Amino acid sequence: MTTPLIAEFDSLSARHADEFARAGVWWTGEEKLAIVAVARAAMAGLDAPDTTLSVTAVEAARKVAADAASIRRADVERWAADGVRVEAYVELVGVIGRLAAIDTAAFGLGLDPTPMPAAVAGAPLEATVPDIDVVDGWVPTDGPAFPPTAYTAVPGATELWIDVSDVLYMPMREMGDPAYVRDDLTRAQIELVAARTSYLNDCFY
């Protein structure tokens, strides 16, 4: 049965599948769909499918998708030295993060995985953000590295993250409200889910 929540999720997943198929800032649509395919295989415990991605990009994608807690600064630096510039890595993380969210939600809602459209031809924007540098994380961020700045090295990436977070979690304006309730789930229950998920992922965030 379709509910308003399911309808909102369907709209979100279709919106992001369409975005995956289009050129971004450092990857073409074909490459982003390849990142999706590699990440899905990794999350399912399968070997990487054949794609046009470099060996380095495949390694980074698999690690972000299925073993993010094991990533270290040296990995990010090595991937950059091997051709995946740090901004492209940030965009890759954003794509896989949104994919993991959408695929997990589909599973938990009892829906089929979101189908991906065909790639749309087009070149990446290759735009950098001026006056941005590594502060206290491993990638350039506009200020200390925390969620609102995590993707600031890639124009538009923060807005894509917020779109997913708003629909699945809560609007940014509600973040500071300990009494917030959404769909009868209290803030305490919401944060318990968050804490348990982080624990299962071996993440200290």
Place this chain on the structure above:
Amino acid sequence: MLRASVTHHGSDIQPDRIVGGADECGVEHAKEIFALTDAVVLRDTTEYPDARIRAELRIGRDATDRLVMVAANFQQMNRMMDAIGGPVASGLDPLAAEMGLAVPDHLAEARR
């Protein structure tokens, strides 16, 4: 925020029980919440159907769907923060200790 929201409702959180997945940790219906969160995050097709039904019976259809969506969002958040090396603030050390954990060196190296 978990502690703040629990305190807001006049209770207290027991962080070590989040790690253990205990039935009672200070949050209402934790047993069903843990079971469905685990099934969804781990993609456990065996446990999922029962966990889903039990959650729906306890907290309702919409709250269950929201629970799933929140877990899904943190699949995104965890990958984001682990992949960019966002440091864990030293102020969270006591909470980690309460959970029986220690912040790893690679996330503590550039603390604010």
